[in-house]
Amino acid sequence: MSDMKQQLKELLITELNLEDITLDEWEDDTPFFGEGLGLDSLDAVEIVVLVEKHYNVAIANAEEGKHALLNIITLTDFIKEKQTNA
Amino acid sequence: MKESVTNERQTAQNWSSRSLASRWKHEFFYLLIRFGGRWPAYLFSYVVVFCYVCFVPEVRRRSSHYIRRRFPAASSGAHWYHCWRLCQSLAISLIDKAAVGIRGPQEFTYSVEGLDTLQALRAEGRGLILLTSHTGPWQASMSGLSALDSPVHLMMLRAAGDVDSQYFEFQKRTNIHIIPVEDTMGSVIAVTSALKKNEIVAIMGDRIFPPTSYTASVDFLGQPALFPTAAYKIAKGTGAPVAMLLTRKIGHGHMELRVADAFRVTGTRGNDFSSYAQRVAQALEHYTKETPYQFYNFIDIWSSNDV
Numbered sequence: 002m003s004d005m006k007q008q009l010k011e012l013l014i015t016e017l018n019l020e021d022i023t024l025d026e027w028e029d030d031t032p033f034f035g036e037g038l039g040l041d042s043l044d045a046v047e048i049v050v051l052v053e054k055h056y057n058v059a060i061a062n063a064e065e066g067k068h069a070l071l072n073i074i075t076l077t078d079f080i081k082e083k084q085t086n087a
Numbered sequence: 088m089k090e091s092v093t094n095e096r097q098t099a100q101n102w103s104s105r106s107l108a109s110r111w112k113h114e115f116f117y118l119l120i121r122f123g124g125r126w127p128a129y130l131f132s133y134v135v136v137f138c139y140v141c142f143v144p145e146v147r148r149r150s151s152h153y154i155r156r157r158f159p160a161a162s163s164g165a166h167w168y169h170c171w172r173l174c175q176s177l178a179i180s181l182i183d184k185a186a187v188g189i190r191g192p193q194e195f196t197y198s199v200e201g202l203d204t205l206q207a208l209r210a211e212g213r214g215l216i217l218l219t220s221h222t223g224p225w226q227a228s229m230s231g232l233s234a235l236d237s238p239v240h241l242m243m244l245r246a247a248g249d250v251d252s253q254y255f256e257f258q259k260r261t262n263i264h265i266i267p268v269e270d271t272m273g274s275v276i277a278v279t280s281a282l283k284k285n286e287i288v289a290i291m292g293d294r295i296f297p298p299t300s301y302t303a304s305v306d307f308l309g310q311p312a313l314f315p316t317a318a319y320k321i322a323k324g325t326g327a328p329v330a331m332l333l334t335r336k337i338g339h340g341h342m343e344l345r346v347a348d349a350f351r352v353t354g355t356r357g358n359d360f361s362s363y364a365q366r367v368a369q370a371l372e373h374y375t376k377e378t379p380y381q382f383y384n385f386i387d388i389w390s391s392n393d394v
Contacts, residue, residue, distance in 0.1 A: 045276070046279050050279065059283075060276060063276045
């Protein structure tokens with residue numbers, strides 16, 4: 002597992018109080034929303050804020066959000082891409 | 088008048104912003120306002136509202152949810168009178184909204200009680216969540232916020248075929264932006280982005296938007312009622328302060344905006360925001376005691392409270 006994926010999972014578990022999942026159980030392709038982690042769209046507010054605060058990467062519009070906030074893989078890829086292009 | 092439903096779960100899903108009146112009726116009133124001003128429209132509205140209240144049972148049914156709680160001891164005659172007063176007041180409010188849009192904000196005078204509070208909250212640089220509600224001229228009075236010198240983003244749920252124009256749609260001259268809540272992810276990103284730019288986001292404090300899990304059952308007018316809590320979730324996530332804004336029309340030409348409460352959502356674990364929802368309900372209850380006929384939430388928010 003890449004460091005960033007691991008960091009992001011730890012961050013989300015802590016900050017979003019994800020009590021029903023552990024790092025070991027969390028598959029990379031587990032969807033954030035719906036039946037995956039069980040998050041809802043308002044939890045996206047906290048994810049957007051956390052990503053900006055910890056990685057200095059802004060999710061600026063709905064299209065980016067829908068693309069980046071699918072699972073930990075898409076979020077990590079999005080952050081890396083933004084950091085590379087910065 | 089907006090539609091209502093009888094079940095909480097249905098409330099958020101089935102509620103529609105569509106007006107009971109058809110497009111041509113709205114257009115008729117817009118024409119009256121455009122060429123004759125507010126007063127001919129006011130006068131004509133008395134005839135229309137009286138007919139609606141007399142001959143359309145649905146109008147009385149929708150009004151009754153609130154009227155029964157606000158005037159629990161009213162006789163059937165008094166109940167009818169209160170329904171009529173409420174509906175007439177709503178009609179005047181809709182005319183005022185259109186008048187501001189068509190003829191401009193100078194149609195009314197405005198005062199903002201607590202403007203310094205709003206300015207201080209904005210000075211923190213974390214944006215501002217303005218909790219509005221279906222009270223008084225809540226849309227038309229947005230013109231009174233020009234002193235804050237910030238775009239205002241309104242989170243709104245609008246049904247397809249809604250013919251009731253918003254005041255800022257008549258002329259493209261205001262700094263009001265709509266965030267449609269139907270696109271939940273899109274609205275969340277838009278809200279977060281606006282707050283990050285230290286702009287104002289207005290969210291209804293008395294209407295449940297999707298996702299519908301963000302509700303709290305709190306005491307309102309003597310009974311448990313469902314209030315939305317999504318705004319507090321957003322405030323918690325972004326750190327934006329919350330200010331509750333109540334509006335009322337005074338006389339025929341003045342709109343009063345008042346900051347009824349202001350707070351930060353801190354120290355809340357999980358999604359239990361009921362204490363904040365209760366604060367809003369209390370402020371609204373106080374408002375309805377003072378201004379009983381300017382509360383325009385026609386949804387039965389008391390119908391189910393098993394959240």
